Amino acid sequence: MLNRARSLFCPLLVAVCSTAISMQSSAEEEVERWGLNMTEGVTATSRNIYGLHMDILIWCCVIGVVVFGVMFYSMIMHRKSRGAKADNFHESTTLEIIWTVIPFAILIIMAFPATTTLKEIYDTDEADMDIVITGYQWKWKYEYLGQDVSFFSLLTTPSSEIKNETAKNPNYLLEVDEPLVIPINKKIRFLITANDVIHSWWVPALAVKKDAIPGFMNSSWTRVDVPGIYRGQCAELCGKDHGFMPIVVKAVPQAEYDEWITKRRESAAKLKAMANQTFTFDELYTKGEQVYNTACVACHQPGGVGIPPTFPAIKGSLVATGPIEGHLNMVINGSSKNPAMAAFGEQLSEVDLAAVVTYQRNAFGNNMGDSVQPIDVLKAKQ
Amino acid sequence: MAHGPAKGLTRWLYTTNHKDIGSMYLWFSFAMFLLGGVFALVIRAELFEPGLQIVEPELFNQMTTMHGLIMVFGAVMPAFVGLANWMIPMMIGAPDMALPRMNNWSFWILPFAFAMLTGTLFMDGGAPNFGWTFYAPLSTTYAPPSVTFFIFAVHIMGASSIMGSINIIATIINLRAPGMTYMKMPLFVWTWLITAYLLIAVMPVLAGVVTMMLFDIHFGTSFFDAAGGGDPVLFQHVFWFFGHPEVYIMILPAFGIVSAIIPTFARKPLFGYSSMVYATSSIAFLSFVVWAHHMFTVGMPLAGELAFMYMTMLIAVPTGVKVFNWIATMFRGSMTFETPMLFSVAFVILFSIGGFSGLMLAIAPADFQYHDTYFVVAHFHYVLVPGAIFSITAGVYYWLPKWCGNMYNETMGKTHFWLAFIGLNLTFFPMHFAGLAGMPRRIPDYNMMFADWNMLSSIGAFLFAGAQILFLYNVIATIRSNNKATAEVWENPEGLEWTVPSPAPYHTFSKPPKLS
Numbered sequence: 001m002l003n004r005a006r007s008l009f010c011p012l013l014v015a016v017c018s019t020a021i022s023m024q025s026s027a028e029e030e031v032e033r034w035g036l037n038m039t040e041g042v043t044a045t046s047r048n049i050y051g052l053h054m055d056i057l058i059w060c061c062v063i064g065v066v067v068f069g070v071m072f073y074s075m076i077m078h079r080k081s082r083g084a085k086a087d088n089f090h091e092s093t094t095l096e097i098i099w100t101v102i103p104f105a106i107l108i109i110m111a112f113p114a115t116t117t118l119k120e121i122y123d124t125d126e127a128d129m130d131i132v133i134t135g136y137q138w139k140w141k142y143e144y145l146g147q148d149v150s151f152f153s154l155l156t157t158p159s160s161e162i163k164n165e166t167a168k169n170p171n172y173l174l175e176v177d178e179p180l181v182i183p184i185n186k187k188i189r190f191l192i193t194a195n196d197v198i199h200s201w202w203v204p205a206l207a208v209k210k211d212a213i214p215g216f217m218n219s220s221w222t223r224v225d226v227p228g229i230y231r232g233q234c235a236e237l238c239g240k241d242h243g244f245m246p247i248v249v250k251a252v253p254q255a256e257y258d259e260w261i262t263k264r265r266e267s268a269a270k271l272k273a274m275a276n277q278t279f280t281f282d283e284l285y286t287k288g289e290q291v292y293n294t295a296c297v298a299c300h301q302p303g304g305v306g307i308p309p310t311f312p313a314i315k316g317s318l319v320a321t322g323p324i325e326g327h328l329n330m331v332i333n334g335s336s337k338n339p340a341m342a343a344f345g346e347q348l349s350e351v352d353l354a355a356v357v358t359y360q361r362n363a364f365g366n367n368m369g370d371s372v373q374p375i376d377v378l379k380a381k382q
Numbered sequence: 383m384a385h386g387p388a389k390g391l392t393r394w395l396y397t398t399n400h401k402d403i404g405s406m407y408l409w410f411s412f413a414m415f416l417l418g419g420v421f422a423l424v425i426r427a428e429l430f431e432p433g434l435q436i437v438e439p440e441l442f443n444q445m446t447t448m449h450g451l452i453m454v455f456g457a458v459m460p461a462f463v464g465l466a467n468w469m470i471p472m473m474i475g476a477p478d479m480a481l482p483r484m485n486n487w488s489f490w491i492l493p494f495a496f497a498m499l500t501g502t503l504f505m506d507g508g509a510p511n512f513g514w515t516f517y518a519p520l521s522t523t524y525a526p527p528s529v530t531f532f533i534f535a536v537h538i539m540g541a542s543s544i545m546g547s548i549n550i551i552a553t554i555i556n557l558r559a560p561g562m563t564y565m566k567m568p569l570f571v572w573t574w575l576i577t578a579y580l581l582i583a584v585m586p587v588l589a590g591v592v593t594m595m596l597f598d599i600h601f602g603t604s605f606f607d608a609a610g611g612g613d614p615v616l617f618q619h620v621f622w623f624f625g626h627p628e629v630y631i632m633i634l635p636a637f638g639i640v641s642a643i644i645p646t647f648a649r650k651p652l653f654g655y656s657s658m659v660y661a662t663s664s665i666a667f668l669s670f671v672v673w674a675h676h677m678f679t680v681g682m683p684l685a686g687e688l689a690f691m692y693m694t695m696l697i698a699v700p701t702g703v704k705v706f707n708w709i710a711t712m713f714r715g716s717m718t719f720e721t722p723m724l725f726s727v728a729f730v731i732l733f734s735i736g737g738f739s740g741l742m743l744a745i746a747p748a749d750f751q752y753h754d755t756y757f758v759v760a761h762f763h764y765v766l767v768p769g770a771i772f773s774i775t776a777g778v779y780y781w782l783p784k785w786c787g788n789m790y791n792e793t794m795g796k797t798h799f800w801l802a803f804i805g806l807n808l809t810f811f812p813m814h815f816a817g818l819a820g821m822p823r824r825i826p827d828y829n830m831m832f833a834d835w836n837m838l839s840s841i842g843a844f845l846f847a848g849a850q851i852l853f854l855y856n857v858i859a860t861i862r863s864n865n866k867a868t869a870e871v872w873e874n875p876e877g878l879e880w881t882v883p884s885p886a887p888y889h890t891f892s893k894p895p896k897l898s
Contacts, residue, residue, distance in 0.1 A: 031830045035819030038751055053748045060738035068731060071709045075727070078648075080716040086649040087714035096657045099706045100699055107695045110745065115688060117747040122684045137524075162827060164433040172432065172829050197520040198614055200679060200754060204820045209750045211680045213615060214519065215608020218681035235679075235754040235822045237513045239520060240439045243825030307440065309507050310526060339523045 031170045039204050042226040042251070046207030048117045055113070059106055124219045127189035131180070135192075135199030135212035135234065137342065138241035138298060142180050145191075149264045152347060153178050154294050155244050159302075174231040177294070179248035183257035184224050192218045196342060197239060203232035203249055211236055224251040241298050275350040275374040281358070284371050288359025291352045295344065296360075304364035310340050315364035324372060327357055328380040345381060350374040386888050395490070398482030399888065400467045403489050405785070407464030408778070410492060412854070414456030415771075417500070419847055421449035426809075426843040429836045434827055442826035443511035444503065450514025451532075454632065455539045456496050458770045462635040463488075463546045465777050466574050468785065470550060472879040472886065473568045475559025475895045480552035488545035495538035502528035513824060515625070518606035518617040522598045529599065533592045540585040547578035547585075554578075559878070561897035565656065568877055570638030572659050576666045577634045580627045583670075587624040591617065615680050622673035630669040632766060633733075634662060636773035637704060640726045643780050644708055646875040647723035648715030654707040661700035661707075668697050678749045687746050694744040698737065705734055720872075721795030725776035728803055729768050736764030739814065754824075756832075757817025763810045775802075775853065782860055783867035787885030790860040798856060801849035808842025 040050045078084045130145040136152075143150035153176045160166040162173075169175070182188050192201050194212035202209040205228075210220040224230075232247040252260070279287075292300075296314075300306050304314035314320050319330050331353060334343035344353065354372045361368040387393045387402065397403060424445045428436045437445065467485065471478055479485045502509040507526035510516065521529060554575050558567070567575075594617075597603040604610020606617045637658075645652045652658070674682060675694040682690075708730050719727070739761040743749050752758060783789050812835035817823075821832040828836065867884045882890050 033831055034815075034834050035831055036815050038818045039820065049747050049751055052745055053742070053751065056742050056745055056748065060741060064734065064738060067705065067709065067734065071712065071727075071730070074709065074713045074715070075717060075719075078713065078715050078717055080649070080718045084714075084716045086716040088650065089714070090651040090653050090655070090711075092654075092710075095706075095710065096654055096703065100703060103699050103702045107698060111692060111695065114691065114745045114747055118687060118691070119684065121747060121750070122687075162434055164435065168432060168830060170830070173827060174829050197524050198517055202754075202822070204751060207751055209679050209753060213608075213680065216613070216615070216681070232820070233822050233825070237443070237517070237520065237824045239511075239524060240443065242443075243439065243822075243827050 041205045041207050042224050042228065042230065043206055043222050044225075045117070045121055045222070046205065048113075048120065049207045052110075052114055052117060056110055059110065063103075063106075121220075124189050124221045126187065127221055128186040129183075130189045130191055131182070132191045132193070133180075133201050133212065135194035135196075135201065135238065135245075136347070137196050137239050137340075138234075138245040140180075140199075140201070140245065140247060141195075141347075144261065147261060147265065149261060149268060151178050151264075153180065153248070155246055157244075171231070173244065174233070174246045174248070176246055176248045179229070179250040181250045181252060181257060181260050182222075182224065183254045184227050184251050186254070187221055187223045189219060189221045192220060196339070198236050199234050199238045199245070200236035201232075201247060202235040203230050203247055205230040205232075206249065209235055224249075227251050227253060244298070271349050271351070275378060277351075278373055278375075279351075279354070281371045284355045284358040284373075285362060287351070288355035288357070289363070291348065291356040292359050292363075295348060295352075295356065299340065304360070304366075310338070312338075314360050314366075316366065320360045320366050321368060324357070324361075324370060324376070325380065327361065328353075328372065328377065331357055332377070332380060350377040350381075353377045396486070398478070398486050400471050400479045400482070400485065401785075401886065401888065403479075403485050404464045404467030404469075406489055407460045407467060410489075411457050411459075411461035411464060414452050414460070414496060416850070416854075418449050418452035418457055419850065421445045421452065423843060423847055425449060426840040428826055429828070430840040431837060432828055432830050432833050437826070439826045440508060440511060443513075443824070444509040446824055447510045447513055447516075448499075448503070451499065451510070452496070453766075454514065454628070455536075456492075458632045458766070458774070459543065460492060461774045462574075462577070462632070462770075463543075465570075465635065465639070465774065465781075466546075466550055469781065469879060470553055470571055470574060471557070472882065472890055473571050473877055474554065474557060474562050475878050475891045475897070476553060476557035477889060477892050479549050480556055481549045484545050485549055488542045488549065491538050492542050495535045495542070498531050498538075499535040502531050505531070515621060516595075517621075518595060518598070518614050522595050522606055525599070530596065533596050536592045537589055540589045543581050543585050547581040550574055550578040551582075559891070559894040559897060565659070566897075568638070569641035569652065569655070569658055569662075570635065573634040573638035573641075573662055576662050577631050580631050580634075580666055580669065584624040584627045584631075587620060588628075591620040591624065594620070615677070618677050618680060619674065622676045623670075625676065626673040627666075627669040629762070629765075630665060632770045634666065636729070636733075636769050637662060639773045639777040639780075640708065640729050642877065643722045643726040643776055644711050644730075646780075646872050647720060647726075648712045648717050649873065650711060650715040651876070652707070653710035653713075654703075657703055658707055661703045664700040665697060668693060668700070672697065675744060675746075675749070678746050679753050691744060691746040695741065698741050698744075701737055705730060705737070720779075721790070721792060721799055722776045722780035724796065724799045724803075725772045725779065728799070729772045729776065732764055732768030732772070732806070736761060736766075736769065739764060752817065754822055755817035756813040756821045756823055759823050760810050760813035760817060763813070767806055767810065772802075778857070780872075781879070782857065783871045784879055784882075784884050784886055786861045787867055787883075788860050788863045789865045789867045789871075790856055791863075794852065794856045794859075798849055798852045801852065802846055805842050805844075805846030805849055809839050809846055810842070812836075812838045812842075 038050055038053050040047055132143040134141040139152050139154045141152050156175050156177050157173050161168045192210045192212045194214045199212040201212055206222045208220050208222050210218045228251055230249045234245045299311040300314050306313035319327050332345035335341035351374050354374045354377050358371040505528045509528055510532045512521040594605040598605050604612040606612050606614050641652055672694045674690040743752055779795055816832045816835040821828055869883050870880050
């Protein structure tokens with residue numbers, strides 16, 4: 001009965017204003033506005049959840065129509081201005097029993113499909129592959145277990161769009177440098193944790209939302225059946241840039257995925273080899289500027305001025321104008337006093353670390369004139 | 383009536399009179415309501431359109447945190463205590479509260495708590511910025527230095543609430559007029575009695591959790607730090623063990639107010655009095671066993687998830703009973719729609735809508751999509767604004783003539799109602815859609831696909847705020863007017879408070895009334 005009601009009701013609801021929003025618009029598409037309803041998504045689980053959502057919504061609407069109908073009838077008909085005389089009834093055990101039992105029965109009807117769906121969501125066994133997802137302030141790290149591939153995924157929306165200086169692109173705040181790439185029709189298990197505070201990994205089209213908790217590992221899973229780009233956001237307040245750490249999942253056919261993971265593995269190996277090379281000052285400085293603008297700028301701000309006291313300035317700071325060892329130690333291991341300064345040793349490559357430290361020592365008028373090579377970083381790490 | 387109030391400032395500082403203290407609570411809560419409202423307007427102004435315009439993300443997070451804390455602890459709770467102070471002794475035929483000096487103390491520590499909390503806005507590193515639910519470790523290891531002041535302020539608020547509850551329980555148990563048996567007490571007294579027990583049960587839990595935070599921050603413990611053997615999720619369990627009863631603390635007295643007003647204006651006795659008492663008790667009991675429905679996404683075991691889902695769904699039953707009883711009270715009555723009735727009717731409708739979204743949120747698998755989105759923001763504002771705020775407003779209009787002896791301006795009252803009603807729905811209804819479309823809560827900026835609903839919400843918020851200024855003006859104008867009210871004020875209202883003159887004398891029921 002509910003399924004039929006849903007098929008009647010749902011198009012009606014959706015047609016009233018616009019179609020249901022799904023966060024899967026690709027870059028060329030226009031933004032869908034006036035989104036009214038939950039996305040149906042692209043997995044069996046997400047469709048089950050959508051079904052539950054519509055069922056309970058319809059029950060609520062039906063109850064609402066009956067209850068408010070009686071109420072409005074009474075408010076219109078039983079007005080003093082219409083000459084209504086007040087009755088005096090004020091008790092009926094029969095009525096009380098009826099309106100206790102009926103809601104209870106509805107709840108039991110709803111509890112069965114909800115229980116079944118919940119059991120499915122919790123069944124993380126027999127996955128085809130595992131991906132470890134780690135939340136950081138304010139980015140995500142994806143690690144393909146056993147594949148030697150791991151990378152960070154950061155917001156790419158330019159600050160000029162956020163500050164309203166340039167027009168906003170359709171994927172405003174929902175775009176990253178490196179999306180999570182997964183094969184379709186495979187059961188993928190996500191192992192979700194965090195490095196600092198609690199985050200929550202949420203992609204509506206996958207109907208996966210799981211808290212990323214520092215020191216603990218949560219698990220969830222998905223099996224996507226439609227290739228596409230699916231966007232989501234961090235769903236747990238995690239500090240200043242909570243609104244600026246989106247998630248982008250790219251679901252592709254298996255062959256395309258295999259090609260991608262091979263390339264990714266090769267470039268990772270190449271990056272590792274670069275740690276033994278020597279770079280010129282200009283190379284380091286230029287590279288360092290790029291790294292600064294992705295890894296450091298959120299807290300230390302453009303121009304290195306910071307947001308004291310939580311996020312100190314780099315411009316003229318004692319660390320950036322002091323001995324190189326101290327500076328490297330701060331960047332690699334984080335601050336022992338201020339937890340907001342994370343340890344970047346595992347987050348950035350040796351080349352990036354060398355470059356960014358070089359940049360920080362010479363930009364913003366710090367002008368120390370010295371530079372750091374990847375090999376120095378390796379030594380400092382040991 | 384041998385002596386009236388003292389003169390000047392000392393009257394208010396030293397007073398042990400339940401009416402004076404009730405008034406102070408109400409004025410204080412209104413001031414906090416405006417302050418929390420200003421914070422809300424900063425949030426809505428920033429969210430008017432995509433992009434960062436008014437405030438930076440740090441300040442935005444401070445605004446959401448302070449808005450929540452001030453509204454919950456500063457506006458809603460003190461307003462209910464104020465109404466309890468004014469009305470409970472008059473409703474049960476008592477001369478005053480049972481513990482008048484403690485009554486004074488429990489009020490006067492509040493302004494200091496909130497001065498300290500608000501003062502954090504001007505501190506180095508800013509005010510608390512971790513949300514009103516202050517999840518660790520964002521509120522411990524990663525918190526601004528002002529968190530210590532926040533903890534101390536919460537301790538003081540808790541002490542005030544506990545003293546207030548002890549006083550209310552002692553008053554109701556000991557000072558009822560002869561013949562006022564428990565099952566003859568007005569529902570407002572009943573709901574407050576149950577609320578007071580809830581407060582005594584959970585405020586120490588809140589005090590405990592903030593003390594654990596204090597130890598983690600300053601004394602090297604690791605209650606909520608996995609690196610030291612603790613667990614961040616433990617924080618959430620303890621917090622919500624307090625937090626869920628807390629949301630019922632903010633709604634049960636509202637049930638009592640509405641149960642007083644609807645019979646008066648339907649000119650018909652309350653339907654199902656005893657089932658109302660049992661339903662309230664059931665809700666209070668269930669509030670202790672549903673806390674983890676706020677945590678469906680933390681990764682609880684399946685069995686826990688299922689148990690909390692079933693328990694939460696069960697709450698719909700006694701809540702439904704209450705709504706049905708109110709409608710049965712209205713049915714075949716002889717209704718008029720003065721301002722208190724308008725707010726009460728809106729309460730029944732809008733609170734039910736909040737109840738519906740609550741039922742949806744209870745379905746754990748669906749909650750994976752709703753959790754921490756604007757759908758949740760819409761839900762709890764639908765239960766708190768029309769629930770708590772509208773019922774308090776209804777109560778103020780209903781009893782104001784008794785308090786100050788003058789009738790308020792009905793046209794202005796109705797205008798206030800319609801502005802607030804339209805403003806509220808315009809603010810919070812679109813949030814359902816924004817949330818379902820995928821907008822997370824507590825974000826200062828968003829994609830354009832959420833832009834339209836947010837713009838409507840922001841317009842509604844300013845309309846709602848404007849309506850409250852009209853309310854303030856109407857109350858002040860009533861107090862200063864000369865439009866005398868009768869002792870009964872309304873047509874045959876039920877309750878002992880209507881048997882004393884308007885304004886109620888400084889001391890009422892020095893001798894217990896005779897109950898018919």
